[in-house]
Amino acid sequence: MNFGLTEEQRILRNVARRFLDERAPITRVRDVMESPQGFDPDMWPAMAELGWLGLVADEAYGGAGLDWVDLVVLLEETGRGLLPAPLISTSLAAAAISEFGTGAQKQRYLPSLADGSAIGTLALLEDSDVLGPDGVQLAGTPEGAAFRLSGAKRFVQDAGIATLFIVPFRAGDAIRFALVKSDAAGVSASSRLTMDQTKRMGDLTLDGVLVEAGGLLATAGDGSIALARLLDLGAVAVTAEMIGAMDRALEITTEYAKSRIQFDAPIGKYQGVKHPLAEMFVDVETSRSLLYYAAWCVLESPEGLPLAAARAKAYASEAFTRIGINGVQLHGAIGFTAEYDIQLYLKRSKWALPAFGDAEYHYDKVASLGGY
Amino acid sequence: MDFTLTAQEEAFRDEVRGFIEKNLSPEARKDPAFLAKWLKAVRDKRWVGFSWPAEYGGGGGGIMEQVILKEEMSKAGAPPLGMCMMGLQWVGPAIIEYGTEEQKAKFLPEILDSKYQWCTGYSEPGFGSDLASLQCKGVRDGDEYVVNGQKIWTSLAAWSKWIILLTRTDFDVEDKHEGITCLLVEMDSPGIEVRPIKNMAGSSHFAEVFFDNVRVPVANRLGDEGKGWAVTVSALAHERSGISEVAGLVSQLGDVVDLAKRTKRNGRPASQHPSIRRRLARADAIIEGMRLNGQRFLTRQLKGEPLSSETSINKLHRAFLAIELGDLVLEIQGSASQYVSKSNGNGLGDDFKVPSGALDWPNVVIGGGTPNIQRNIIAERILGLPKD
Numbered sequence: 001m002n003f004g005l006t007e008e009q010r011i012l013r014n015v016a017r018r019f020l021d022e023r024a025p026i027t028r029v030r031d032v033m034e035s036p037q038g039f040d041p042d043m044w045p046a047m048a049e050l051g052w053l054g055l056v057a058d059e060a061y062g063g064a065g066l067d068w069v070d071l072v073v074l075l076e077e078t079g080r081g082l083l084p085a086p087l088i089s090t091s092l093a094a095a096a097i098s099e100f101g102t103g104a105q106k107q108r109y110l111p112s113l114a115d116g117s118a119i120g121t122l123a124l125l126e127d128s129d130v131l132g133p134d135g136v137q138l139a140g141t142p143e144g145a146a147f148r149l150s151g152a153k154r155f156v157q158d159a160g161i162a163t164l165f166i167v168p169f170r171a172g173d174a175i176r177f178a179l180v181k182s183d184a185a186g187v188s189a190s191s192r193l194t195m196d197q198t199k200r201m202g203d204l205t206l207d208g209v210l211v212e213a214g215g216l217l218a219t220a221g222d223g224s225i226a227l228a229r230l231l232d233l234g235a236v237a238v239t240a241e242m243i244g245a246m247d248r249a250l251e252i253t254t255e256y257a258k259s260r261i262q263f264d265a266p267i268g269k270y271q272g273v274k275h276p277l278a279e280m281f282v283d284v285e286t287s288r289s290l291l292y293y294a295a296w297c298v299l300e301s302p303e304g305l306p307l308a309a310a311r312a313k314a315y316a317s318e319a320f321t322r323i324g325i326n327g328v329q330l331h332g333a334i335g336f337t338a339e340y341d342i343q344l345y346l347k348r349s350k351w352a353l354p355a356f357g358d359a360e361y362h363y364d365k366v367a368s369l370g371g372y
Numbered sequence: 373m374d375f376t377l378t379a380q381e382e383a384f385r386d387e388v389r390g391f392i393e394k395n396l397s398p399e400a401r402k403d404p405a406f407l408a409k410w411l412k413a414v415r416d417k418r419w420v421g422f423s424w425p426a427e428y429g430g431g432g433g434g435i436m437e438q439v440i441l442k443e444e445m446s447k448a449g450a451p452p453l454g455m456c457m458m459g460l461q462w463v464g465p466a467i468i469e470y471g472t473e474e475q476k477a478k479f480l481p482e483i484l485d486s487k488y489q490w491c492t493g494y495s496e497p498g499f500g501s502d503l504a505s506l507q508c509k510g511v512r513d514g515d516e517y518v519v520n521g522q523k524i525w526t527s528l529a530a531w532s533k534w535i536i537l538l539t540r541t542d543f544d545v546e547d548k549h550e551g552i553t554c555l556l557v558e559m560d561s562p563g564i565e566v567r568p569i570k571n572m573a574g575s576s577h578f579a580e581v582f583f584d585n586v587r588v589p590v591a592n593r594l595g596d597e598g599k600g601w602a603v604t605v606s607a608l609a610h611e612r613s614g615i616s617e618v619a620g621l622v623s624q625l626g627d628v629v630d631l632a633k634r635t636k637r638n639g640r641p642a643s644q645h646p647s648i649r650r651r652l653a654r655a656d657a658i659i660e661g662m663r664l665n666g667q668r669f670l671t672r673q674l675k676g677e678p679l680s681s682e683t684s685i686n687k688l689h690r691a692f693l694a695i696e697l698g699d700l701v702l703e704i705q706g707s708a709s710q711y712v713s714k715s716n717g718n719g720l721g722d723d724f725k726v727p728s729g730a731l732d733w734p735n736v737v738i739g740g741g742t743p744n745i746q747r748n749i750i751a752e753r754i755l756g757l758p759k760d
Contacts, residue, residue: 001374001375001376001377001381001436001667001670001671002373002374002671002674003373003375003664003667003668003670003671004373004668004671004672004675005373006373009373069373254755254756254757257757258756258757258758265758266757266758268751268757268758269757269758269759269760270760271744271747271748271760273757274747274748274751274752274755274757274760275744275747275748275751277751277755277757278746278747278748278749278750278751278755279688279747281685281750281751281754281755282685282688282689282750285665285682285685286658286661286662286665286685286689287661289661289664289665289667289668290657290660290661290664292373292664292668293375293660293664295373296373296374296375300374300375300376301375311656311657311660311661312657314653314654314657315654315657315658315661318654359650360646360650363649363650363653363654363657364646364649364650364653366653366656366657367643367649367650367652367653367656370629370652370653370656371629372629372632372633372641372643372649372652
């Protein structure tokens with residue numbers, strides 16, 4: 001047993017931290033989040049250059065061929081810096097195609113996702129906001145081997161900038177997945193104002209979009225197993241960014257508690273302040289342990305992933321909620337000024353809670369998988 | 373990152389499982405002499421004090437195998453590997469680290485053989501969380517120390533043959549952590565009086581201990597004079613990790629889940645009520661988090677990186693769970709939780725007993741440092757916040 005990072009993973013983390021400090025310090029993040037697109041198109045190719053966009057895709061398709069523990073190490077760093085970029089979305093789209101795509105689809109899409117010329121995302125939710133097969137009601141009308149799709153997907157991460165959507169739909173009783181390009185006839189996507197401006201979302205509207213047989217993922221039987229897998233991967237990826245952000249929020253608040261003087265002493269001297277900070281530390285470290293194990297399960301223990309991912313996302317969702325609120329609260333009034341960075345982390349915690357299932361959803365899953 | 377066992381570790385796990393199958397079979401458990409036979413069998417295997425030096429009767433084993441051994445034993449609901457609980461958990465490790473050759477040769481085998489109990493004389497009436505201010509006085513007189521003072525909350529004092537005792541041998545120090553001396557004292561020494569204290573659950577497992585001119589040979593000093601604080605810190609770290617054993621929690625939660633499945637509230641199983649369900653699942657996630665935290669810290673130990681105060685993390689989780697699981701049972705059972713029987717003074721109904729039930733949790737929560745002390749430790753030693 002070895003529950004530690006490899007030398008390569010430490011290097012990846014250091015490189016990522018240096019790159020992000022230089023190219024996306026928080027001042028730059030603030031500019032980008034207020035821009036119309038909410039993302040820095042100039043930085044994307046540089047991230048591709050570093051191999052980040054196809055990190056877990058096979059090298060034969062332009063990826064870096066690394067595993068999910070590596071991806072988690074990277075996402076902790078992007079989460080730490082609140083990087084406004086569709087890295088999770090693109091990684092999940094690439095994972096969907098890597099795991100369930102045909103050879104031709106991998107050839108066609110993975111290299112463009114890895115080199116940054118395409119941006120992918122999953123479009124899983126509809127009006128009902130239900131994660132899972134029951135939430136997929138969009139019906140595909142068969143036309144020979146093809147399907148025609150009309151309807152809407154909602155709450156799609158990075159909808160406004162994505163060029164490739166992975167869209168589950170109903171084909172009779174079965175769930176299938178369509179690869180839908182943003183420039184296909186009948187496709188439109190919106191970019192909505194969101195609580196956390198560093199995480200843009202929007203709705204995808206499909207108006208008679210024709211999906212040829214070649215644009216369907218090769219999910220065997222009904223696609224609910226593939227859907228469950230993608231939901232687990234999404235939960236792992238989001239949890240990774242959450243932990244990076246929690247860690248940084250704790251750092252920012254700890255620094256503030258050391259420097260802010262009240263009643264003639266740094267406020268970090270008082271137990272009313274230091275105890276919540278200690279609790280934050282407990283939350284960050286425990287979330288991280290749960291996350292790394294889930295990330296290891298992705299490839300090494302796929303049957304253990306659903307429970308591991310549910311435990312991690314459930315615990316981290318509650319933890320980040322507490323950390324976001326306490327981070328701002330311990331700063332006092334200055335914490336909710338726009339000028340201070342800690343409020344950006346509070347907003348991120350609000351984004352992270354429902355993303356790929358909130359605490360209630362995942363605890364219920366832990367219970368079900370535990371046989372109760 | 374790799375959570376699989378090596379071939380050697382797997383072989384060891386299989387050996388443990390085979391041993392359990394043979395020695396913990398339902399037939400073996402029916403034997404009136406079961407416990408004595410069990411203690412002898414594990415002792416013969418050198419599994420008691422698994423990581424202690426072989427020259428003193430320990431197993432000389434590696435950390436990883438020790439973890440496997442504990443996990444397998446706990447999964448099987450095995451009795452303890454030895455009856456000298458405090459001796460095995462922290463007095464022994466402190467003697468290994470700070471003891472003289474004579475002390476190691478005498479005490480370690482006796483602890484391993486479960487010859488008697490040890491108790492721990494740290495807290496005093498005026499100094500509990502603020503332990504370093506302790507006042508129990510030790511005065512050097514030739515080859516002896518003369519001890520006067522009082523200890524309190526001393527678990528197992530009435531049953532113990534020896535006490536690991538903190539005394540103040542120097543009152544003229546700038547830093548209160550200096551001037552403390554650790555002594556190993558025989559409980560039947562003249563001048564020691566034990567007065568049991570009844571706790572709220574009705575049992576008297578802890579006591580006050582009074583010292584009136586108790587004479588202790590200098591040979592029974594553990595560590596250097598005035599340097600007893602270091603011995604304590606090391607012993608308390610062992611206590612924190614010792615209390616935070618995860619495997620027992622897994623079966624404890626399993627019992628609560630079973631209770632929730634078979635107990636109907638408002639016409640359906642308690643486990644189907646969303647709030648109870650969520651609390652059970654949260655406890656599950658925290659226990660798994662503790663297990664994985666432990667493995668992460670273990671990896672660092674194996675790589676030779678010293679641990680700071682990370683054991684406080686699991687101690688805090690452990691304290692939360694001790695209270696939470698007891699209260700969950702209360703909510704699952706409802707009014708039925710109020711009937712207590714003689715054998716079950718902990719609360720929580722006639723047909724159910726959680727080891728640290730609704731009333732018995734303070735042992736786990738307060739012992740070894742209260743939750744607020746753990747938070748101070750994390751905030752000051754790890755986050756670097758100023759001391760208050």
